Amino acid sequence: MSELEKGVNYAQEYEYDEFGYTKTQPSDFSVGIPDRLRLASVIVLLTELCERFTYYGSSLMFTTYLNKxxxxxxxxxxxxNRGFTFLxxxxxxxxxYISDxxxxxxxxxxxxxxxxxxxxxxxxxxxxxxxxxGTRLxxxxxxxxxxxxxxxxxxxxxVSTFVAEQIRSGYKPTSEPGVYYDxxxxxxxxYRYFYWAINIGATTGILSCPVIAKRQGYDIAFATPAALMFVCILIFxxxxxxxxxxxxxxxxxxxxxxxxxYAKKHKSASNAHWLDAAKGVKDAEWNDAFIEGLKRSIKACKVFLFYPFYWALYNNMTDNFINQGxxxxxxxWLESSQLVVVSSVFLIITIPIFDTFIFPFLARKRVKLGPIKRIFIGFIIVVIDFIFVTVLQKQVYKxxxxxxxxxxDVTNDSFNNISIYWQIPIYITQSISEIFASITGLEYAYSQAPTELKSALQALFLFTNAGGSLIGLLLSRWSNDPEVLYNFAAQTCIMALVTALFYYCFRHYDEAIREQVTYE
Known part of the structure; x- marks a missing residue:
C-alpha cells in the first residue's frame, strides 16, 4: 500500500500534513513551482506511451489500408475513419461513468x-x-x-485523471522563503509529460508500423501494436x-x-449564483465545497463547447492531410502517413523546453498566462495552420x-510535382497549437472538477473530440479532389469565427481561476 493509501489527516489552515503539504495557500506565498513526479505517475505515463503506440500505430494506417x-x-x-474516431x-x-x-x-x-x-x-x-x-472489411x-x-x-x-491523482495536493515550502511547491x-x-509520453508512443508507432506494413504486410503491422498493448497491460x-x-x-x-x-426550488434574488441556494444545508449529502466545484465544472463545460471545432480541424491529420500527401x-521510402511523425517529434522536443524554460520564465516575470489565454493562443495557431493548409492545397492543384x-487518366497513385515536405510546417504549427489548447484542456478539466467529478469532467472534455469527429464526418463527403480545397477553406473560416467568439465569452475566466487558492 502506498503512503497516500494509508490516509492523511489533513490539518487546518497553516498546518502541514506528514508529506509537508497544506491545503490552504500560506500568507507568505510569493511564487509557486512544480514538484517532481512520483514513481506511480511515471508508471502511468509508461502505460499511456504503450497504449498510444498501439492506437496511432494502427489508426494512422486505416485511411491508406482502407483505400489501397x-x-x-x-x-x-x-x-x-472519422466514425471510428467519433466512437x-x-x-x-x-x-x-463505470469508473466513478x-x-x-x-x-x-x-x-x-x-x-x-x-x-x-x-x-x-x-x-x-x-x-x-468482404469478410476482411x-x-x-x-x-x-x-x-x-x-x-x-x-x-x-x-488514465488522464488517474495520473494526476498520484500527485500530492496543496502547497509545500521550499528552502527559499515565499516559494512553495504548488x-x-x-x-x-x-499533463505536459503525459502529452510527451503520448507523442513518444505515437512517434514510434507512426514510424515503425507503416514500414512493417510495406515490408511484411498489414497483418504483421497490426500485430505489432497488439504486442505493445500486451506490454501496456504487463506494466500497469x-x-x-x-x-x-x-x-x-x-x-x-x-x-x-x-x-x-434543491437549488432550483430554493433559489432567490440574493444568490450570486443559482446553485448558491444549495449551500449551508444542514445534514445534506453535499457540502459547500462540492457546490463550488460544481459551479466551476459548469463553467468548464461552457469552455468545452468550443473544442469540437478545434478537434474537427485537428483530426484532418489522420485522413485529409494523409490524402493531401x-x-x-x-x-x-516515405509513406504519406509517416509524415505525421513530424508533429510528434516536435512535441517530444518542445514540451520539455516549455516545461523547463519557457513557462517558468514567464512565471518569474509575473506573466499571467492562464488556461483561457493559453487555449485562445492554441486556437489562433490552428487557424494560421489551416490558412497554410488551404493555400498549399491550392498550390497542389496548380x-x-x-x-x-x-x-x-487519374489513379489512386497519381501525384503532382510538388514536394510532400511542404507539409512539414502544417504538422509543426499544429503541434504548437496542441501545447496550448489540448494539454491545457486536460489540465483545466482536472483542476476545475470536485473530487467526485474528475473522471466525469475529463470524459466530457475528451467527448468534445467526438463532436469534432462528427463535424468531420459531415464534411467527409467533400474529401475527394477537388472539393477538399473548399472543405479546408470552410474549416478555416469557421474556426476563425469560433476563436473570436471564444475569447469574447471567456476572457474574464482566468482571473477567477487565479483566485482559486484552496484544495479539496
Missing part, C-alpha cells in the same frame, strides 16, 4: 485494456490476405468499432500497490440532480501533371 487494401474510395475511407471519444463517457459509479479507475483501465488487446489481435486477423475481401469494422474504440475510450476517460503547477507539469496491472486509489463515489449524477432540484511528390485530379 480494402478498395474503399477516399470519401468512404475518411468516413469510416473512440464518445465511449469516454461510458468509461468515466462502480469500479474505480484502476479496475476500469485494466478491463478496457484487455478488451482493447482482443480488438488489436482481431484487427491483425482482418489483414490476412487469404480471407475474402467486416472484421476490420468489428475490431475497430466494437473493440478498439471502446477499449481506448474506456482507458482515455480514466500542486496545481505540478499537475500542469504532469502488476503495479497496483504503487498507486493511490480513490474509491468510486457512486451515484454522483443522481447527487448532482438532487443538488439542481498522397497527391504530392515524395521519396519511395501544379502538373494532374492538376486537380479530375482527368480520365
Amino acid at each position: 487494401q480494402l478498395n474503399q474510395d477516399r470519401n468512404n475511407a475518411v468516413s469510416i 473512440a471519444y464518445a465511449t469516454t463517457l461510458l468509461g468515466g 459509479e462502480f469500479l474505480g479507475k484502476y479496475k476500469t483501465i485494466s478491463i478496457f485494456a484487455i478488451w482493447y488487446l482482443l480488438g488489436s489481435a482481431l484487427l491483425s486477423v482482418s489483414a490476412i490476405t487469404s480471407i475474402a475481401m 467486416a472484421l476490420f469494422i468489428v475490431s475497430t468499432y466494437v473493440f478498439i474504440a471502446f477499449g481506448t475510450g474506456g482507458i482515455k476517460a480514466n 500542486s496545481r503547477l505540478t499537475t500542469e507539469r504532469c 496491472i502488476p503495479s497496483y500497490r504503487l498507486f493511490y486509489h480513490k474509491k468510486p463515489a457512486g451515484s454522483i449524477f443522481a447527487k448532482i440532480i438532487r443538488v439542481f432540484k 498522397l497527391r504530392m511528390k515524395r521519396p519511395s 501544379t502538373g501533371p494532374y492538376y486537380d485530379f479530375t482527368g480520365p
Whole structure:
C-alpha cells in the first residue's frame, strides 16, 4: 500500500500534513513551482506511451489500408475513419461513468485494456490476405468499432485523471522563503509529460508500423501494436500497490440532480449564483465545497463547447492531410502517413523546453498566462495552420501533371510535382497549437472538477473530440479532389469565427481561476 493509501489527516489552515503539504495557500506565498513526479505517475505515463503506440500505430494506417487494401474510395475511407474516431471519444463517457459509479479507475483501465488487446489481435486477423475481401472489411469494422474504440475510450476517460491523482495536493515550502511547491503547477507539469509520453508512443508507432506494413504486410503491422498493448497491460496491472486509489463515489449524477432540484426550488434574488441556494444545508449529502466545484465544472463545460471545432480541424491529420500527401511528390521510402511523425517529434522536443524554460520564465516575470489565454493562443495557431493548409492545397492543384485530379487518366497513385515536405510546417504549427489548447484542456478539466467529478469532467472534455469527429464526418463527403480545397477553406473560416467568439465569452475566466487558492 502506498503512503497516500494509508490516509492523511489533513490539518487546518497553516498546518502541514506528514508529506509537508497544506491545503490552504500560506500568507507568505510569493511564487509557486512544480514538484517532481512520483514513481506511480511515471508508471502511468509508461502505460499511456504503450497504449498510444498501439492506437496511432494502427489508426494512422486505416485511411491508406482502407483505400489501397480494402478498395474503399477516399470519401468512404475518411468516413469510416472519422466514425471510428467519433466512437473512440464518445465511449469516454461510458468509461468515466463505470469508473466513478462502480469500479474505480484502476479496475476500469485494466478491463478496457484487455478488451482493447482482443480488438488489436482481431484487427491483425482482418489483414490476412487469404480471407475474402468482404469478410476482411467486416472484421476490420468489428475490431475497430466494437473493440478498439471502446477499449481506448474506456482507458482515455480514466488514465488522464488517474495520473494526476498520484500527485500530492496543496502547497509545500521550499528552502527559499515565499516559494512553495504548488500542486496545481505540478499537475500542469504532469499533463505536459503525459502529452510527451503520448507523442513518444505515437512517434514510434507512426514510424515503425507503416514500414512493417510495406515490408511484411498489414497483418504483421497490426500485430505489432497488439504486442505493445500486451506490454501496456504487463506494466500497469502488476503495479497496483504503487498507486493511490480513490474509491468510486457512486451515484454522483443522481447527487448532482438532487443538488439542481434543491437549488432550483430554493433559489432567490440574493444568490450570486443559482446553485448558491444549495449551500449551508444542514445534514445534506453535499457540502459547500462540492457546490463550488460544481459551479466551476459548469463553467468548464461552457469552455468545452468550443473544442469540437478545434478537434474537427485537428483530426484532418489522420485522413485529409494523409490524402493531401498522397497527391504530392515524395521519396519511395516515405509513406504519406509517416509524415505525421513530424508533429510528434516536435512535441517530444518542445514540451520539455516549455516545461523547463519557457513557462517558468514567464512565471518569474509575473506573466499571467492562464488556461483561457493559453487555449485562445492554441486556437489562433490552428487557424494560421489551416490558412497554410488551404493555400498549399491550392498550390497542389496548380501544379502538373494532374492538376486537380479530375482527368480520365487519374489513379489512386497519381501525384503532382510538388514536394510532400511542404507539409512539414502544417504538422509543426499544429503541434504548437496542441501545447496550448489540448494539454491545457486536460489540465483545466482536472483542476476545475470536485473530487467526485474528475473522471466525469475529463470524459466530457475528451467527448468534445467526438463532436469534432462528427463535424468531420459531415464534411467527409467533400474529401475527394477537388472539393477538399473548399472543405479546408470552410474549416478555416469557421474556426476563425469560433476563436473570436471564444475569447469574447471567456476572457474574464482566468482571473477567477487565479483566485482559486484552496484544495479539496
